[in-house]
Amino acid sequence: MSTLPLVALALVLQQSPPVPEVRPPFSCGLAFPVSQAHDTGSHRHTDTWAWDFRMPEGTPITAAADGDVRLVRGDSARGGCDESFAPDANYVVLRHADGTETQYLHFLSVVVKAGQRVRAGELLGYAGKTGWACGAHLHFKVTRAGGEGWNNASIPARIAGHGDPEVDRLVDAGPCAPAPPDGPRWVRGPAQAQGVPAVALPPVP
Numbered sequence: 001m002s003t004l005p006l007v008a009l010a011l012v013l014q015q016s017p018p019v020p021e022v023r024p025p026f027s028c029g030l031a032f033p034v035s036q037a038h039d040t041g042s043h044r045h046t047d048t049w050a051w052d053f054r055m056p057e058g059t060p061i062t063a064a065a066d067g068d069v070r071l072v073r074g075d076s077a078r079g080g081c082d083e084s085f086a087p088d089a090n091y092v093v094l095r096h097a098d099g100t101e102t103q104y105l106h107f108l109s110v111v112v113k114a115g116q117r118v119r120a121g122e123l124l125g126y127a128g129k130t131g132w133a134c135g136a137h138l139h140f141k142v143t144r145a146g147g148e149g150w151n152n153a154s155i156p157a158r159i160a161g162h163g164d165p166e167v168d169r170l171v172d173a174g175p176c177a178p179a180p181p182d183g184p185r186w187v188r189g190p191a192q193a194q195g196v197p198a199v200a201l202p203p204v205p
């Protein structure tokens, strides 16, 4: 085999960074549908590669990877189904060791502080509809760390176990360990460990 194909492969690998893979951004045991995917509706320009997940207000939102909390806003109570509400979103931006960030929008409330280190799966706050939101949902995207603002440009990414889910695809965060006994689907993990009341959620269709 000539070395030329290997050189070409090395160049391609050098020029295309691997597509980052992150965890589903909500608590184990839960599953929600993608309500908006890429390059459609409000997901254009810096938000082309974002996903929206329709979910009840109060759903625990969790870190999609280990990282540091770079920016947080949790003081907004304003939201509505119009672009003019876009500056009113509560948000969390995490910076990760691989040079990417994850951004989470529309929180009802946030429980982390800027500068805090979080582990994948750790509670960030609770889903809501602050900002440009026509109902409670999570807007989630992976970005390259770049500007110092809260809204860096999205990049293609994958969600572990789900690839790049399309609209209406149900994304589940996987079972909680140990598996819950028969009964209601209680939220487990960091939320309970930190003394936050558990939330019973309706069964997922």
Ligand SMILES: [Zn+2]
Residues within 6 Å of the ligand: 036, 042, 043, 050, 051, 052, 138, 139, 140
């Ligand atoms: Zn969105």
